[in-house]
Amino acid sequence: MTGGVAAEPAAVGRRAPWLNTKILVAGVVLALAVGFLIYNSMQGTAASYFVTVGELQAQADKVDGTRVRVGGDVVPGSIQMGGPGQPIRFQVTDGTHTMDVVYTEVVPDIFSDHVQVVVEGTFHKGQEFQADTLLTKCPSRFEAAQPTDS
Amino acid sequence: MAQLGSGALVVALALAVYGIVAGVLGARRRIPELVESSIRAVWGVTALILVAVVTLLTAFLTHDFRLEYVYGRSSRDMPIYYVAAAFYGGQEGSLLYWSMIAGILSSLAVYLHRKRDRALIPYVAATVLSVETFLLFMLTVIASPFTLLPMRPDDGQGLNPLLRDVGMILHPPFLLAGFASFTVPFGFAMAAMITGRLGADWIRAIRRWSLVAWGILGVGLLFGAWWAYHVLGWGGYWGWDPVENVALLPWLTGTAFIHSVIVQERRGMLKVWNMALIVATFALSVFGTFTVRSGLISSVHSFALSPIGPWFLGYLAVVVLVSVGLLIYRLPGLQSDRAIESVVSRESGFLLNNLLFTAMAFATFWGTVFPLVTELVRETKLTVGPPFYRQVNGPLLFVMMLLMGVGPLLAWRRSNTGLLLRNLLWPAVAGVASGIVMAVLSGHLIAAASLAVTVFAVGTIVLEYVRGARVRRRTTRESYALAVAMLVRRNGRRYGGYIVHLAVALMAVGIIGSTFFQVERQFTLQPGQSGTIGPYTLTYQRLDNRVNAQGQAVVAVVDIAKNGEPRGTVESKRFFYRNYENQPTAEMGIKTIGIDDIYIVLDQWDENGTASLRAYINPMVSWIWVGGAVYVLGMVTVLWPAPMPARRPVTRPVREAALSEA
Known part of the structure; x- marks a missing residue:
């Protein structure tokens, strides 16, 4: 901002309006506080790695015990529903690598073979992946498939 | 039919381009006839868009499945209100709707302001027409709602199940209308910067328009929250999903604007800030419209990659570059008339309010684009979830409430x-x-x-x-x-x-x-069994299977009693629509008793009627x-x-x- 002179001189005198020290200090304090809030929240459990199954297995040692989000497709035929009240087991694949997942919460509406999912939970090396959230993505478009006959 | 609609859009595009040229030339060379002509171009473009809208709506209502857009989103067995709502069930229709709302409001604005804000009007017309030009280009070249199929199918695919809900009839039109209505304030802001008439005129002109846009957007957000609450079934109303966040962003900056604009009106301060806020609000509206569709940010609702993403991104870049360039060019004319005299004054109250709202908007934006940033910088993608937004925005909202209490009692200049x-x-x-x-x-x-x-x-x-x-x-x-x-x-x-x-x-x-x-419990019950959650006893009566023209519904019927006293029955439903059998949708069983919402999700069931239900007590949601x-x-x-x-x-x-x- 250029240090222009106020068009109508105010009681405090001819200073650039934004150079009010108290306001400036308050602004800087606020900005720092917000910056700290953002930084602090990023350090906690709020941030998690978003990886594919292959990337997860490649970095297994590094991310052991941290929260991760894993994206992939549900392996066809791998879903074991387990009946009401029991966990669901299924496999997620990125095409080459596959991972076992256990999930106990509410099953999302669009959950079936081939569907793209994002599972989130704490990763422990060498164990089944215990997911606490399971997000599904609409298969392709937000509408039904195109007619196949022509 | 389709030719009429696409023809109207092509003519509208040509007219919009003409209107821009006429407006700018008319203002530069001082030819009133040309200016008048560009105002009429705004009306003409709007009328032509309305023709296209009516054409598409007629196609839906008459089940003209020759149109790919109609075929993919409606079917003969859908009730008429869903057929009509299918209009904005896809990106082409949404864009057409966007351009219609922007057109109607712009027409009204140039009509109402053409006498009083004579100097600004040509550039207002040119700016809103430039927005329309972009949208019409998309609608005619990239994503036409009037694309024809090679044959005429007997029946359509039906609307996506998630959209078959009252909340979905109301939520998208309000949200999109909210985005679109920021076009008018943006038009005035650009006109003020282009003409250098940065005084009180443009601010006074857009005060109401920005309030209207802000109000509509807020209603759209609320309808979205309400829809999520009774359909999505995770017990809440706001999930900090990227799609929700980008819709919230323009509302946050808009809220900041409608507050700080008062300071400029009354005290002639914060001029650069207001200009930046209104431009940011419009840019974020465009960002909100396209993020959903572009696949740029992965989201639960992301609609897969579409060809319009890069175009929107390009348009956004142009909007930001042009406005920031103009803003820098006009900086000398945007100096404050007065200085803030005291820290304890209404001016600094509004200033703090603005800093808080922009901080919230920034934190939300940062969290939303964070995966993109980390992928660029560190090669791994880091995402942040709801806890991040709660931890950052929670304290900010706390301070905001405090300020909302103090603010009205602060005096101007010095308290x-x-x-x-x-x-x-x-x-x-x-x-x-x-x-x-x-x-x-x-x-x-x-x-x-x-x-x-x-x-x-x-x-x-x-x-x-x-x-x-x-x-x-x-x-x-x-x-x-x-x-x-x-x-x-x-x-x-x-x-x-x-x-x-x-x-x-x-x-x-x-x-x-x-x-x-919030209290949450999971039950696995056979018909006749009960479970308790808090003071409430839930008795699972039976599982119904209901079939109608659109598909079938599995319904869990649950009686609710509070401290042994019966308080009524709720039904938690799962729908399976024809053509979308592998994509069930749901309607939660929600009963408001006193301050509590009893919220029941039907999770799984088997042939014997055994069902697993998830129940929540959500206090105060009503x-x-x-x-x-x-x-x-x-x-x-x-x-x-x-x-x-x-x-x-x-x-x-x-x-x-x-x-x-x-």
Whole structure:
């Protein structure tokens, strides 16, 4: 901002309006506080790695015990529903690598073979992946498939 | 039919381009005929868009499945209201709807302002037409809703199940309309920067328009929350999903704008800031419209990659570059008339309000684009979830509520600190008292503190009404009720604003209740068995299987009793629509008893009728919807034309009229 002179001189005198020290200090304090809030929240459990199954297995040692989000497709035929009240087991694949997942919460509406999912939970090396959230993505478009006959 | 629609769009595109040229040339060469012609171009473009809209709507209602867009989104067995709502069930229709709303509002704006803001109007017309040009280009070349299939299918695919819900009939049109209506304030802001007429004119012209846009967008967000609450079934109403976040962003910056614009009107300050805010709000509206469709940010609702993404990104870049360039060019003309005199003043109150809103907008934006940033910088993708937004925005909202309590009592220029503290005494006592009661009852300190600031904020609003009414009564001797009514009628902007503040407080109570005191339990029950959650007994009666023309529904019927007393029955449903059998959707069983919502999700079931149900007690959520209604009431009050002397047919000096409006 250029240090222009106020068009109508105010009681405090001819200073650039934004150079009010108290306001400036308050602004800087606020900005720092917000910056700290953002930084602090990023350090906690709020941030998690978003990886594919292959990337997860490649970095297994590094991310052991941290929260991760894993994206992939549900392996066809791998879903074991387990009946009401029991966990669901299924496999997620990125095409080459596959991972076992256990999930106990509410099953999302669009959950079936081939569907793209994002599972989130704490990763422990060498164990089944215990997911606490399971997000599904609409298969392709937000509408039904195109007619196949022509 | 389709030819009529696409033809209208092509002609509209040509007319829009002509209108831009006419407007700019007319203003530069001072040819009034050309300017008039560009105003008419705005109307013409709008009329042509309306022709296309009617054509597409007719195609839907007559089941013209030759149109790919109609075929993919509707079917003969759908009720008529869903067929009509399918209009904006896809990106082409949404864009057409966007351009229609922008067109209608722009037409109205150039009509209403063409006399009073004569100097600005050509550039307003040119700017809104440039927005329309972009949209019409998309609609004719990239994503036409009038694409034909090679044959005419007998029946359509039907609307996506998730969209077959009352909430979905209401949510998208309001949200998209909110985005689109920021076109008008943006048009005036650009016109002010291009012409260099940066005085009070453009600000006064757009005040109402930005309020309208902000109000509609807020209603759209609320409908979205309501829809998520009763359809998505995770027990909440706001999930901090990227799609929700990008819709919230323009609302946050818009809220900042409608506050800081008051400072510019009254004190001639914060000019650069206001200009930047309105441009940012429009840019974020465009960002919000396209993020959903572009696949740029992965989201639960992401609609897969579409060809329009890069175009929108390019357009966004142009908007930002041009506006920032103009803003820098006009910096010398945007100096403040006055300085802030005291830290304890209404000016600095508004300034703090603005910093808080922009901080929230920034944090939300940062969290949303964070995966993109980390992928660029570190090669791994890091995402942040709801805890991040809660941890950052929670404290900011807390300070905001506090400020909402103090703000109305601050005087312009300089507040007498002693008087201020005396005035704040009773609201503060009420806040602290309710906080202590809450802390004793629940033992939850954060919730108690949040409630305390909310009650404090409500307290000062009540105080403002009481004081205003007293002052009136002293001269008019009216009854208290009449005095309050007249107060609102005479100064709708101020007292309507307080009604909106009251709505925010109501919603805050709902958010505090449902965030801190939600109870959740999972049951696996056979028909006839019961489970308890809190003071409530849930008896699972049976599983129904209902079939209708659209598909079938599996319905769990559950009786609810509180402390042994029957309080009614709820049905939690899962729908399986024809053509979308592998994509079931749901409607939660929700029963409001007192302050609690009993919220039942049907999770899984087997042939014997055994079902696993997930039940939540969501306290105070109904207050959010009540707050929504109050928000609308407050909006209408603010926008309602005041009975001003300036409205009498006698022509009064402009200066006086301007003063009485302030």
